[in-house]
Structure formats: structure tokens, C-alpha cells
Amino acid sequence: MAHSASGGGHMGENIAMTNVAPENDRGLAGRTVFVSGAGAGIGRGVAEALGAAGAHLALLDLDLAAIEAVAAPLLARGLRVSCHTGDVTSAADVHGAIAQAAQLHGGLDGAVNNAGIVGASADVMDYPAEVFARVLDVNVMGVLHCMQAELAVMKPQGCGAIVNIASAAAIIGWAGQSAYVASKHAVVGLTKTAALEYAAQGIRINAVCPAFIYTDLTAELFQTPGVHDAAVANHPIGRLGQPSEVAEAVMWLLSDRSSFAVGSSLVVDGASTID
Numbered sequence: 001m002a003h004s005a006s007g008g009g010h011m012g013e014n015i016a017m018t019n020v021a022p023e024n025d026r027g028l029a030g031r032t033v034f035v036s037g038a039g040a041g042i043g044r045g046v047a048e049a050l051g052a053a054g055a056h057l058a059l060l061d062l063d064l065a066a067i068e069a070v071a072a073p074l075l076a077r078g079l080r081v082s083c084h085t086g087d088v089t090s091a092a093d094v095h096g097a098i099a100q101a102a103q104l105h106g107g108l109d110g111a112v113n114n115a116g117i118v119g120a121s122a123d124v125m126d127y128p129a130e131v132f133a134r135v136l137d138v139n140v141m142g143v144l145h146c147m148q149a150e151l152a153v154m155k156p157q158g159c160g161a162i163v164n165i166a167s168a169a170a171i172i173g174w175a176g177q178s179a180y181v182a183s184k185h186a187v188v189g190l191t192k193t194a195a196l197e198y199a200a201q202g203i204r205i206n207a208v209c210p211a212f213i214y215t216d217l218t219a220e221l222f223q224t225p226g227v228h229d230a231a232v233a234n235h236p237i238g239r240l241g242q243p244s245e246v247a248e249a250v251m252w253l254l255s256d257r258s259s260f261a262v263g264s265s266l267v268v269d270g271a272s273t274i275d
């Protein structure tokens with residue numbers, strides 16, 4: 001179940017203490033955003049970028065020490081940050097954490113459903129079925145649980161912005177990664193459908209589709225000789241991405257600056273998915 005730690009203070013005081021220049025806050029200062037998988041990689045990059053913009057945060061991860069490390073400098077700057085341990089495959093964990101976060105923060109303005117895993121590498125014929133099911137459980141059911149809990153808060157509010165982290169693998173095939181590709185195609189389908197269902201209720205739901213980003217997830221893949229160089233060669237920009245570059249796209253979709261973007265899948269991929 002969720003354990004939480006939060007910084008105190010009134011919202012107005014907190015905003016003043018963050019000292020974010022108006023041109024950099026993207027209208028996110030003082031907003032509260034939930035981020036799953038915030039202990040590492042893209043989720044951590046998103047949480048840090050949101051904190052730099054003056055947003056308050058509710059962070060969820062399997063690894064409490066990791067999110068507390070992300071939270072510490074933000075709490076020191078006067079932001080309100082709650083840390084919740086939980087597994088996105090557990091509806092009880094997710095609903096408990098998000099309900100607790102909404103109570104602590106007085107609502108939820110945005111959410112980034114980011115936690116995900118890559119699974120095994122094998123052709124379809126040999127792909128272990130139990131690993132396939134696990135990848136779908138984390139990457140698809142995890143996003144579903146998060147969206148259901150977030151919508152339970154946002155629908156009565158009549159506003160909110162949700163960003164699901166899909167992947168370039170939601171757009172193209174990737175030999176050897178059938179479970180991951182299937183899961184990310186599903187995230188985009190879920191995003192489009194939910195976007196249609198809640199657009200008229202003031203809730204915008206979008207996805208971001210990054211290509212290869214340097215994180216622990218890709219470090220695992222790059223242990224196989226040749227995979228890193230092949231990945232770079234597959235990105236016409238000549239390099240892989242950084243979590244901060246995904247965070248920029250996420251922050252735009254969370255902010256009112258993307259007010260007409262609904263159900264979109266924003267590709268952030270160094271041109272790697274262009275035919």
C-alpha cells in the first residue's frame with residue numbers, strides 16, 4: 001500500500017519559493033501532477049522537469065528510496081511532493097495511491113502514466129507466454145488502472161490532462177519484441193478511446209511515443225553487443241534521446257498550451273519511425 005511523505009506549506013507560498021520564470025513554467029507552477037515509475041529514467045526526468053516548472057508532485061514507484069531521492073531536492077525548494085510505493089499492476093495499490101495523493105494535494109491536475117517494462121527478446125514462436133502476459137500486465141493494465149483512478153478524481157473536477165507514455169514501438173514493428181510492441185500499440189488505442197470518451201468533460205488524454213532514450217531500460221538492451229550502435233544507426237538524427245527531451249513533450253501536453261491536442265500520439269524519435 002501507499003506510503004507517503006509530503007512537504008508542507010500553502011500553495012501560494014510554495015509557488016513563490018520555486019522562483020520559476022513565467023516563460024519557463026508553462027503554466028504548470030502550482031499544479032499537481034501524478035507520475036508513475038518516477039524513480040528512474042523517463043519518469044524521473046519528467047518529475048524533475050515538472051519540479052523545475054514549479055509543479056507539485058505525487059510520485060509512485062516500486063522503489064520508495066528512488067522516488068524519495070527524486071523528491072528530496074524538490075521538497076527542499078518548497079514544492080509539495082508525496083511519495084507512494086506501489087505496483088501499477090495492482091489496482092488496489094494504484095487506486096489507494098492516487099486517492100491518497102488527491103486528498104493530500106487537494107485534487108489532481110495532471111498525470112503521467114509512465115511505468116513500463118520491456119520484457120524478453122525472442123521471436124514470436126519462442127516468446128515465453130508468461131513474460132508476454134507480464135509485459136501486458138505492467139504496460140497495459142498498469143495504464144488502465146492509473147487512468148481509472150485518475151479519472152475518478154478528474155471527472156468530478158471537470159478538468160485534467162493525462163499523458164500516457166507509449167513508444168515508437170506503438171507505431172512500427174520491432175523484431176524480437178512482440179510483447180512490448182503489442183503493449184505499446186494497446187496504450188495508443190487506449191489513449192485514443194479514452195480521449196474520445198472524456199474530451200467533452202474537460203479531460204484531455206494524449207500519448208507520447210519516444211524512440212530510444214538513455215535509461216536503465218535501454219542500458220539492459222545495450223548489454224547485447226552491437227545493439228547500441230544499431231540503435232543509433234536507426235535514428236537519422238545520429239544519436240539517441242535523453243529523458244529531458246521526452247519531458248518537454250510531456251509538459252507541453254500537460255499544459256494548457258496544448259489545449260486543442262486530444263487523443264494524439266506525439267512522436268519524439270529523432271526521425272527513427274519515418275519510412
Ligand SMILES: NC(=O)c1ccc[n+]([C@@H]2O[C@H](COP(=O)([O-])OP(=O)(O)OC[C@H]3O[C@@H](n4cnc5c(N)ncnc54)[C@H](O)[C@@H]3O)[C@@H](O)[C@H]2O)c1
Pocket residue numbers: 036037038039040041042043060061062063066086087088089114115116117118138142165166167168209210211212213214215216217218
Ligand atoms: N527508454 C526508452 O528508450 C523508452 C522508449 C520509449 C518508451 N519508453 C517507455 O517509457 C517508460 C519508462 O521507461 P524507462 O526507460 O524510463 O524505464 P526505466 O526502467 O529506466 O524506469 C522505469 C521505472 O518504473 C518503475 N516501475 C517498473 N515497473 C513498475 C511497476 N510495475 N509499478 C510501479 N513502478 C514500476 C521502475 O522501478 C523504474 O523506476 C516505459 O513505459 C517505457 O516503455 C522508454
